Amino acid sequence: MGELSRRTGVGTHQLRYYEAQGLLDPTRSANGYREYGEDSVAKVEQIRTLLSAGMTTKDIASMMPCVLGEGPDFVSCPELLDLMGSREKGLNERIEALTRSRDALRGHIDETRTARPGERPWAAARRRGRA
Incomplete structure (x- = not known):
């Protein structure tokens, strides 16, 4: 071994x-x-x-x-193609979910960065007319 x-x-x-x-x-x-x-x-x-x-x-x-x-x-086996296709579909679904999470997080980061010192991010967004 x-x-x-x-x-x-x-x-x-x-x-x-x-x-x-x-x-x-x-x-x-x-x-x-x-x-x-x-x-x-x-x-x-x-x-x-x-x-x-x-x-x-x-x-x-x-x-x-x-x-x-x-x-x-x-070797081309129908079962193999089905299995790999199923795994690819699962990966695509995970990628889409992660992309949504990343985009939401990016939005929170942007709002937090643009807030005034001591101001809550949601207040900054409302001040700018985005909430």
Whole structure:
């Protein structure tokens, strides 16, 4: 496990988590140590890439039959497209909610900056005819 951690830059605790989630399947040596094959480095790279794209480990486990290469590259699977489309929709909804929150916060910041010393921001807005 230490060697795989060194080769991928992923901590051993994270590798254990991937194993617990069914994403890595090491063999065991006679002394009980985990042994990872050469394909494990590519598999960890696939996992990290998919996690960075907003996929969960549960998603990744279901996607693995459609994943090839280190990229990862995908085989066209209807289930995979549905899953990725669903994740994209969720991300878009979160982006829209965050954009609304940022815009509201920006408005509060602007009102606070333009208030006179000791004046409440809502009073400054009313003074300027915006409330």
